[in-house]
Amino acid sequence: MCWSATADLAAGTAVAAVGAACVIRTRRARDLPLAALPLLLGAHQIIESAVWRADGGSGPATVAWAVIALPLLALWVPVGVLCSAPPNARRRLLVPLASGAATSAALGYALAVRPVTAHIRGHTLGYALDLPHPGLLVAGYLLATVGSLLLSGDRWLRCLGGLAAIGAAVCAALWRLEFISTWCAFAAVCSVVLLGWSGRRPAEAVAPAVP
Structure with missing residues (x-):
C-alpha cells in the first residue's frame, strides 16, 4: 500500500530490522512467535514492492502477499499471543484463537479455489x-x-491492539477498497511497539490484577 515500490521496500526493510531487534531482545522462548511478527510484516511489505513492480496482476507476488495478509496473520497473531500469555489469561484467549483458526481456514480455502x-x-x-x-x-x-x-492482559500488547483497532477503523473509513492493504501497512508500522514489549522484564508481562 505504501505509495510506490521504493516506499514499500524501504518500509519493509525498516520494519524487518525492528523485527530482528525484537527477536534478539526476547528473553523467553515462548515470546518468539510474537516477537517475530514484525519480521513477517516487514517481509510482507517487501513482497508488496514486487507487486508494484509487476504492475499488480495475479502473479506469485500477489498470491504470496495475500497468503500472509489473510490466512497466515489470522492465525499467527492469536497463536503468538496465546504462547506468550500467562496461564491465568489463556482461557479467555481461546475465543480469538478459535476465531483465527476458522477464519484462516476459510480464507485459505478461498485463496486455493x-x-x-x-x-x-x-x-x-x-x-x-x-x-x-x-x-x-x-x-x-x-x-x-x-x-x-x-x-492479552499485557499493557504493551493492549497498546498495540488499541493502535491496530484505530488503524483498522481509519483504513476502513478512508480506503474502503484497499482496506486489507492499508491495514497491514499500518499494523507493520505499529509493530514497533513490540520492540518495547520484547525487552520488558518478565515481571512486566502481565498487568497487576485488580482486586
Whole structure:
C-alpha cells in the first residue's frame, strides 16, 4: 500500500530490522512467535514492492502477499499471543484463537479455489478476491488479531491492539477498497511497539490484577 515500490521496500526493510531487534531482545522462548511478527510484516511489505513492480496482476507476488495478509496473520497473531500469555489469561484467549483458526481456514480455502488480483489505483494497491460472507470474515479476522491483543492482559500488547483497532477503523473509513492493504501497512508500522514489549522484564508481562 505504501505509495510506490521504493516506499514499500524501504518500509519493509525498516520494519524487518525492528523485527530482528525484537527477536534478539526476547528473553523467553515462548515470546518468539510474537516477537517475530514484525519480521513477517516487514517481509510482507517487501513482497508488496514486487507487486508494484509487476504492475499488480495475479502473479506469485500477489498470491504470496495475500497468503500472509489473510490466512497466515489470522492465525499467527492469536497463536503468538496465546504462547506468550500467562496461564491465568489463556482461557479467555481461546475465543480469538478459535476465531483465527476458522477464519484462516476459510480464507485459505478461498485463496486455493479463487484467483486473487492486485490493481494499482494511483498511489495505492487494491486486492480483489471473491470471498463468501466478507463481513463475517472481516469480523472473525479482527477478533482473532486485534481481539487477542486486547485480551492479552499485557499493557504493551493492549497498546498495540488499541493502535491496530484505530488503524483498522481509519483504513476502513478512508480506503474502503484497499482496506486489507492499508491495514497491514499500518499494523507493520505499529509493530514497533513490540520492540518495547520484547525487552520488558518478565515481571512486566502481565498487568497487576485488580482486586
